[in-house]
Amino acid sequence: MEAVRYIRSFSWEFILVPIVFCTNGFFNGCGHSFFSMCNNLGSTFIIRVPCSYVLSILPGATLFEVGFAAPLASFCSNIVALYYLFSGKWKRKSSALHRA
Numbered sequence: 001m002e003a004v005r006y007i008r009s010f011s012w013e014f015i016l017v018p019i020v021f022c023t024n025g026f027f028n029g030c031g032h033s034f035f036s037m038c039n040n041l042g043s044t045f046i047i048r049v050p051c052s053y054v055l056s057i058l059p060g061a062t063l064f065e066v067g068f069a070a071p072l073a074s075f076c077s078n079i080v081a082l083y084y085l086f087s088g089k090w091k092r093k094s095s096a097l098h099r100a
Contacts, residue, residue, distance in 0.1 A: 010070055
């Protein structure tokens, strides 16, 4: 039964991950692989791991609560990536690469 509870909370990850992969692929193709790497490492080590720990030590915590750490990290990664995309900062380096 715990596995079912975990999957119910973790399943939101399957909606968010395709957006993460697409934006990462876009930035990698534009020559911004460092941004993509930092965004992924940040979402893993700054959001996912600490949230998993904090959610696991809450009184009465079950795998349902812990399962939310992964979608939360992907959500934050999406926010950062979409901000970077719509800010237009990625265009500067990419256009410089085409001139060289």
